[in-house]
Amino acid sequence: MIEESYNPQAVEAEAQNYWQEQKTFRVTEEPGREKFYCLSMFPYPSGRLHIGHVRNYTIGDVIARYQRMLGKNVLQPMGWDAFGLPAENAAIKNNVPPAHWTYDNISHMRSQLQRIGFGYDWGREIATCRPEYYRWEQWLFTKLFEKGLAYKKNATVNWDPVDQTVLANEQVVDGRGWRSDALVERRDISQWFLKITAYAEELLNELDNMDGWPEAVRTMQRNWIGRSEGLEVEFAIPGQEQGLRIYTTRPDTLMGVSFMAVAAEHPLAVEAAKDNPELTAFLEECQRILVSEANMETMEKKGMPTGRTVIHPITGEHIPVWVANFVLMSYGTGAVMAVPGHDQRDYEFAHKYGLPIIQVIAPADNGQTIDLDQQAFTDKGVLVNSAQFSGLSSAAAFDAIADFLASQGKGERRVNYRLRDWGVSRQRYWGAPIPIINCQECGAVAVPESDLPVVLPENIEFQGVMSPIKQMPEFYQTTCPRCGGPAERETDTFDTFMESSWYYARYACPDDEQHMLDERASYWLPVDQYIGGIEHAILHLLYARFYHKLIRDAGLIDSAEPFTRLLTQGMVLKDGAKMSKSKGNTVDPQELIDRYGADTVRLFAMYAAPPDQSLEWSDTGVAGSYRFLGRLWSFATQYNQAIRQAPVEPNWTQATKTLRSQRRQIHQTLDQALFDFSRHQFNTVVSASMIILNTLREVEGNDLADALRREGMSILLRLLSPIAPHITHVLWQALGYERVIIDAPWPTPDPAALVRDSLTLVVQVNGKVRGQIEVSADAEKAAIEETALTEPNVQRFVTDRTIRKIIVVPNKLVNIVC
RNA sequence: GCCCGGGUGGCGGAAUUGGUAGACGCAGCAGACUUAAAAUCUGCCGGCCUUAUGGCUGUACCGGUUCGAGUCCGGUCCUGGGCACCA
Numbered sequence: 001m002i003e004e005s006y007n008p009q010a011v012e013a014e015a016q017n018y019w020q021e022q023k024t025f026r027v028t029e030e031p032g033r034e035k036f037y038c039l040s041m042f043p044y045p046s047g048r049l050h051i052g053h054v055r056n057y058t059i060g061d062v063i064a065r066y067q068r069m070l071g072k073n074v075l076q077p078m079g080w081d082a083f084g085l086p087a088e089n090a091a092i093k094n095n096v097p098p099a100h101w102t103y104d105n106i107s108h109m110r111s112q113l114q115r116i117g118f119g120y121d122w123g124r125e126i127a128t129c130r131p132e133y134y135r136w137e138q139w140l141f142t143k144l145f146e147k148g149l150a151y152k153k154n155a156t157v158n159w160d161p162v163d164q165t166v167l168a169n170e171q172v173v174d175g176r177g178w179r180s181d182a183l184v185e186r187r188d189i190s191q192w193f194l195k196i197t198a199y200a201e202e203l204l205n206e207l208d209n210m211d212g213w214p215e216a217v218r219t220m221q222r223n224w225i226g227r228s229e230g231l232e233v234e235f236a237i238p239g240q241e242q243g244l245r246i247y248t249t250r251p252d253t254l255m256g257v258s259f260m261a262v263a264a265e266h267p268l269a270v271e272a273a274k275d276n277p278e279l280t281a282f283l284e285e286c287q288r289i290l291v292s293e294a295n296m297e298t299m300e301k302k303g304m305p306t307g308r309t310v311i312h313p314i315t316g317e318h319i320p321v322w323v324a325n326f327v328l329m330s331y332g333t334g335a336v337m338a339v340p341g342h343d344q345r346d347y348e349f350a351h352k353y354g355l356p357i358i359q360v361i362a363p364a365d366n367g368q369t370i371d372l373d374q375q376a377f378t379d380k381g382v383l384v385n386s387a388q389f390s391g392l393s394s395a396a397a398f399d400a401i402a403d404f405l406a407s408q409g410k411g412e413r414r415v416n417y418r419l420r421d422w423g424v425s426r427q428r429y430w431g432a433p434i435p436i437i438n439c440q441e442c443g444a445v446a447v448p449e450s451d452l453p454v455v456l457p458e459n460i461e462f463q464g465v466m467s468p469i470k471q472m473p474e475f476y477q478t479t480c481p482r483c484g485g486p487a488e489r490e491t492d493t494f495d496t497f498m499e500s501s502w503y504y505a506r507y508a509c510p511d512d513e514q515h516m517l518d519e520r521a522s523y524w525l526p527v528d529q530y531i532g533g534i535e536h537a538i539l540h541l542l543y544a545r546f547y548h549k550l551i552r553d554a555g556l557i558d559s560a561e562p563f564t565r566l567l568t569q570g571m572v573l574k575d576g577a578k579m580s581k582s583k584g585n586t587v588d589p590q591e592l593i594d595r596y597g598a599d600t601v602r603l604f605a606m607y608a609a610p611p612d613q614s615l616e617w618s619d620t621g622v623a624g625s626y627r628f629l630g631r632l633w634s635f636a637t638q639y640n641q642a643i644r645q646a647p648v649e650p651n652w653t654q655a656t657k658t659l660r661s662q663r664r665q666i667h668q669t670l671d672q673a674l675f676d677f678s679r680h681q682f683n684t685v686v687s688a689s690m691i692i693l694n695t696l697r698e699v700e701g702n703d704l705a706d707a708l709r710r711e712g713m714s715i716l717l718r719l720l721s722p723i724a725p726h727i728t729h730v731l732w733q734a735l736g737y738e739r740v741i742i743d744a745p746w747p748t749p750d751p752a753a754l755v756r757d758s759l760t761l762v763v764q765v766n767g768k769v770r771g772q773i774e775v776s777a778d779a780e781k782a783a784i785e786e787t788a789l790t791e792p793n794v795q796r797f798v799t800d801r802t803i804r805k806i807i808v809v810p811n812k813l814v815n816i817v818c
Numbered sequence: 819g820c821c822c823g824g825g826u827g828g829c830g831g832a833a834u835u836g837g838u839a840g841a842c843g844c845a846g847c848a849g850a851c852u853u854a855a856a857a858u859c860u861g862c863c864g865g866c867c868u869u870a871u872g873g874c875u876g877u878a879c880c881g882g883u884u885c886g887a888g889u890c891c892g893g894u895c896c897u898g899g900g901c902a903c904c905a
Contacts, residue, residue, distance in 0.1 A: 216822050216900080223821065223901050230905080248905060261905090301903075326903040336905045345903055418904055537900080607843075608830060614898090616830055621844055628843085675834065684832065687842040694842090762838045767886045769838050793872080807885050812837055817885045
């Protein structure tokens with residue numbers, strides 16, 4: 001039996017009950033069967049799903065269901081990126097412990113995901129705030145600490161002097177604390193770092209092989225890693241053993257150095273300021289600039305001489321050393337050689353302070369003129385005014401100067417990266433505790449494996465903004481694992497990017513209480529298809545790649561990269577702008593699901609745009625998707641009996657020409673849709689489904705017509721089932737097809753249906769369409785040309801003209817050139 | 819400034835990768851059913867000309883390659899994104 005009208009709520013409950021009872025999406029390892037691991041980026045449990053989640057997870061679910069229908073053993077898990085600042089903010093605001101708030105949100109969002117019918121293996125659900133999860137993160141960290149890949153150093157943070165706490169960059173608004181409104185200060189505190197720079201070369205090189213990733217993401221990562229080749233050169237300091245070391249990528253300009261510039265934190269600057277109050281004041285001014293200062297570019301370039309000089313390694317000249325606010329202590333050596341003639345920034349600085357501008361490079365191309373009164377000449381070229389190096393090209397000079405300095409012990413080649421080590425300490429409460437104990441005698445000591453996890457107390461109260469565990473002696477007072485003396489735990493927690501860097505691996509074995517990962521991870525990894533927002537193109541995806549290599553080098557897995565293919569879905573827009581609460585242009589997916597059902601929402605999300613492009617939300621478009629499902633339903637209702645009774649393998653050769661042509665169109669459309677599925681262009685798959693239904697609705701008659709309805713519907717339902725899984729499940733049952741749709745074989749076009757005995761060709765004259773001709777499929781080229789020339793409208797354009805050439809494109813067109 | 823994407827009807831977007839531009843849908847217009855409305859169904863729908871057959875024009879702009887260009891090449895303009903005192 002089948003209901004007369006489409007009732008999505010009832011239909012969707014029926015399908016979901018079936019999947020739940022049958023445990024349809026539970027999977028286990030089946031060696032020998034092809035696996036497919038499909039993963040969407042897990043959500044932060046903010047409270048409720050937004051439309052971006054729905055789009056992301058629908059794309060993932062469509063791919064997972066498609067791969068499953070192709071016969072693969074498909075894993076599609078889901079979990080929660082559960083640590084993070086919003087839970088603390090909510091806790092402070094509503095006086096609810098972050099754990100409580102988080103678990104409530106998870107439970108609501110889980111039921112929302114289930115209502116949309118995503119085919120997740122819920123038996124593998126992970127919440128990163130659970131000790132069973134983060135204990136392994138703590139464990140790995142202690143291993144990295146032993147290997148020297150985790151280390152401690154001072155780093156600058158935003159300090160709120162009123163709330164007496166560290167602020168995240170986003171908590172600093174216009175240089176003031178978001179709650180206290182106090183002017184934020186810079187403060188250096190000791191923090192933990194992971195040595196991602198040790199993997200910079202591999203992280204960069206591997207990108208060349210990752211052809212399953214969008215080029216845009218690979219480029220962004222390459223730029224972020226920022227490899228450069230240059231020279232580290234030492235300028236001697238008179239009367240001192242250690243000289244001033246600088247890094248340059250342009251050693252060919254070395255003879256044009258007119259001053260040196262060092263960062264405010266550079267030891268030479270600090271030392272020179274000791275007897276110079278003016279310089280001390282300048283260094284302090286530089287210190288006051290916020291860590292979060294976004295627009296360094298607009299900052300005025302300022303400097304001050306230190307009164308010191310260094311010796312040029314080739315000419316032996318004395319070069320003055322300046323402190324400059326644009327030199328970064330964290331890149332290279334914190335000091336640069338300044339060549340105003342050939343570097344625009346040095347040029348502006350030299351102009352401002354009246355320093356000499358010397359030309360040492362001339363254009364290689366004689367036609368090019370330069371004017372050092374206007375701007376620096378930054379291209380490469382030929383060396384001039386450079387003593388024994390004059391006349392060399394920039395490239396040759398690089399080598400010659402590198403060799404010369406190396407022979408003198410004054411310089412060596414060096415590769416530098418823009419990438420910095422990953423600071424993982426956060427002075428927050430709602431995160432995984434860093435498993436380190438600080439002992440007065442032994443220093444930083446890792447918590448022994450037998451004492452893990454270091455559990456974050458969940459039953460706490462916020463007194464102000466500061467992390468509660470920083471005020472809990474029962475948490476931090478402990479004894480040193482090494483000497484047994486009194487000691488204190490770290491009260492900082494991990495950056496939440498730590499949890500999201502390896503969750504994809506833990507889904508393989510979420511219940512293993514003895515190991516971080518076991519052999520099941522080797523079966524499932526790497527992830528075959530990863531889906532998420534482009535906003536994670538750099539940080540999350542780079543950290544996860546780094547972590548994968550750490551796990552590999554710990555011997556837990558053998559693959560080099562975590563995600564074979566990556567799909568970055570576009571943004572969801574409304575009225576041409578990104579949806580946001582402040583713009584008031586948000587759409588609540590729950591309301592849409594209540595009104596139209598999940599299939600309509602899924603269908604529209606797939607139909608409105610290709611997955612990787614931005615999607616313009618349209619309320620009338622959603623209604624249109626609902627109408628299509630309604631037409632599908634009423635067609636099935638109308639022909640229910642006929643389809644059930646129609647022959648499964650009719651003799652199509654007996655069909656009328658019209659019917660054969662309609663059948664051909666259905667199979668052709670299927671063929672195109674299969675191609676579109678394989679390239680993840682789901683919007684045209686939906687189009688194809690609509691075309692098939694439109695064709696079926698034009699079919700007239702009984703018997704063979706019913707057979708075509710039967711065949712056409714079985715194709716249409718299966719094609720659409722990854723996108724609209726509920727309605728297709730119920731209609732498949734109602735129309736009496738074999739098995740359940742999710743276990744049915746994927747449709748393939750019947751080659752016999754695609755065969756045509758005559759073809760329609762377009763006829764062009766000089767590239768313009770002038771008519772169409774009907775020729776038999778096996779017609780010779782000469783016969784086609786002859787038929788084309790007899791077409792009446794074509795004749796109008798070729799009479800009285802000499803035909804110079806006729807081009808015949810098989811199955812497509814004829815072009816007559818005259 | 820450097821590095822990636824994009825510019826196609828009123829709108830979202832197709833075009834099997836050099837072969838009928840505008841599939842499919844949204845909006846709109848006209849009609850059928852209805853006392854009426856909604857829902858549903860049918861037809862039309864880039865612009866200009868034409869009774870129609872049909873013609874001209876058209877994929878940001880200029881030029882090129884080709885029998886043939888939305889697609890390839892050179893230049894220009896606009897636009898979205900990423901990076902940016904990185905020495």
